[in-house]
Amino acid sequence: MSAASVLIVGGGIIGLSSAFEAASRGFAVTVLERGEFGGQASGAAAGMLAPYSENGEGPDAFFRLCLESLRLYPEWVSRVEYASGRKVEWLRTGSLHAALHEADLLPLRTREAWQRRFGAVEYADGDALRGLEPALHGRAIAALYCPEESHVHAPKLVSALEQACRNLGVRLVPRAGEVAALDADGQGVRVATSAAGAYAADAAVWCAGAWSGTHEALLGIPVPVHPIRGQICAYETPPVDVRHMVFSSQAYWVRKADGSLVCGASEDVSGFDRSVTDAGIGRLVRWSGRMFPSLAGTVPDRRWAGLRPATLDGWPLLGPLPGRSRIFAATGHYRNGILLSPVTAAAVGEWLGEGGGSAPARLAPFAPDRFVRLGNAEAAR
Ligand SMILES: Cc1cc2nc3c(=O)[nH]c(=O)nc-3n(C[C@H](O)[C@H](O)[C@H](O)COP(=O)(O)OP(=O)(O)OC[C@H]3O[C@@H](n4cnc5c(N)ncnc54)[C@H](O)[C@@H]3O)c2cc1C
Missing domain, CATH: 3.30.9.10 (D-Amino Acid Oxidase, subunit A, domain 2)
Structure with a gap:
């Protein structure tokens, strides 16, 4: 498929980072936020970027993702500060x-x-x-x-991202209410909101944070996010x-x-x-x-x-939805969403850059359908 426009559902750090990356790559981007941008987990975070301290068990795929993201931070901070004209207090x-x-x-x-x-x-x-x-x-x-x-000042990073998005021409829609309907096919994605009308784009990124689990019926797969x-x-x-x-x-x-x-x-x-x-x-x-x-x-x-x-396993869901490959899930970042924002944005950017479809191969351990596959394997036993 080809994609030139993208809808982002959720305006926390993950949605705004994805929007910033997509807009930087020339996509026409709209972000739908139920309430206020950064008004939930992202604005509450301590802002620590701590892959070593957060991963005591061993060098698994999650540790490597966290470390990759930490090492993206220097360039990420300078891009966001340059595009927004604001400081994010990265120390x-x-x-x-x-x-x-x-x-x-x-x-x-x-x-x-x-x-x-x-x-x-x-x-x-x-x-x-x-x-x-x-x-x-x-x-x-x-x-x-x-x-x-x-560490960064998380609320300042979020508001710098919001400003950077605005400066890049992203359409930011706060107080959009709930997603009342979602429709996706080979042609694109259409979202109807309860308070701000309906929107259509070639692709969508689902970044609804802790509320993602309440969207299972809309998304059509189990989304074990709580x-x-x-x-x-x-x-x-x-x-x-x-x-x-x-x-x-x-x-x-x-x-x-x-x-x-x-x-x-x-x-x-x-x-x-x-x-x-x-x-x-x-x-x-x-x-x-x-x-x-x-x-x-x-x-x-x-x-x-x-x-x-x-x-359920503490790892994020990153990748297109099974059967709805125009919708990319970027959610479930649990304790490390501030740390993981640059690597998540990069993954979204790579996926869009390839025209959507399959996820970058290194994201396989984070595939959103891994719980479906687990459930099927258990049922077959
Ligand atoms: C106290 C605390 C400390 C933390 N400290 C750190 C830390 O030091 N380092 C770190 O890396 N991480 C930390 N975290 C974790 C981090 O904050 C989260 O992982 C991250 O903010 C998740 O970002 P998000 O954008 O997915 O979620 P959110 O910021 O919650 O954003 C999701 C957005 O989606 C919106 N939304 C929901 N449903 C809909 C809908 N139907 N339509 C439109 N919009 C919708 C919500 O209103 C919300 O604004 C901390 C978290 C907490 C609570």
């Missing part, structure tokens, strides 16, 4: 993944052993650890230091100097360019409820005092929550 601080117990040291050493093959990863303890992060409590006995990991709430808080003027992103088994801390310290995040099942609870934030506050003694007793100034789009 290459490096990270420390701290161990508090002797029993955690072996997993840390195991991670170090395999992750060293992919980049600079160092085991730090004693004076080396204190030198890196002097404010850390003495109960942190060792850490993995990943100098390559970095919301996992993340509660998170920030200290505006913290009485502590945290130099790196710091991870523990219970929480993480990241100091932003304006000096504020973000601490996240819970993982709880609450349906589509985005409210913040005392229990959720209380745990983060307790752990803040445990990891950084000078934070003990300090009350965070801001607290908020967002809904991560989780899949």
Whole structure:
């Protein structure tokens, strides 16, 4: 098929990144957003770009995708900043993944052993650890230091992408309401919205985040995406100097360019409820005092929550839908949608550039029909 125009459903970081990439390649792009651009998970995120810290198990396809995306960031940031005229506060601080117990040291050493093959990863303890992060409590006995990991200001990246899209002539449609009808055939894709009329294009990209699972009937395949709430808080003027992103088994801390310290995040099942609870934030506050003694007793100034789009296996859905190859699924990015936005945009761009149809081969592990195939295999047993 050939494609010159594309509809994007969902205006979070994944939809806007896909739109930016498609528009940069000369496609006529329309983004349909049910509410406000960046108003959901993407605007709530801590903005960490941490493939090593987020993947402790082994060098699987997901780790490689995350690492590829991290390495796209320098060019991605300069493209977005140039096209938007805005800064996204990308800071290459490096990270420390701290161990508090002797029993955690072996997993840390195991991670170090395999992750060293992919980049600079160092085991730090004693004076080396204190030198890196002097404010850390003495109960942190060792850490993995990943100098390559970095972070952005997620809301600023999203709004820069929105502005970049606008500057490139993308038609941005906020408050479009729900998708009331979807029709796709060999000729193209047509979407009717409940609040902003109907749209047609040669191809579509589905980026509805945690709500993607509610679109199964429209899309015609099982879409096992469900919301996992993340509660998170920030200290505006913290009485502590945290130099790196710091991870523990219970929480993480990241100091932003304006000096504020973000601490996240819970993982709880609450349906589509985005409210913040005392229990959720209380745990983060307790752990803040445990990891950084000078934070003990300090009350965070801001607290908020967002809904991560989780899949059954924790990996995103990336690729055209079976039987509806003009619709590309780009959803289910769970804990790593900010990190994975450049690689997702690149995949969408490659797919469109090839005229749609099949996905780039390296996306095979993330095929949207993998759960259908699994279900069929189990039924045949
Ligand atoms: C507290 C928290 C901290 C996080 N920290 C990080 C981090 O440090 N690093 C990282 O990489 N990731 C992080 N994440 C994960 C990251 O935020 C998500 O993976 C990412 O934002 C997903 O982007 P998205 O565009 O798919 O979803 P969203 O941002 O949720 O966007 C989906 C959009 O689709 C719209 N939509 C839904 N249904 C429809 C419809 N029918 N029609 C039109 N539009 C529709 C929604 O309104 C929404 O705006 C964090 C998440 C949370 C909650």
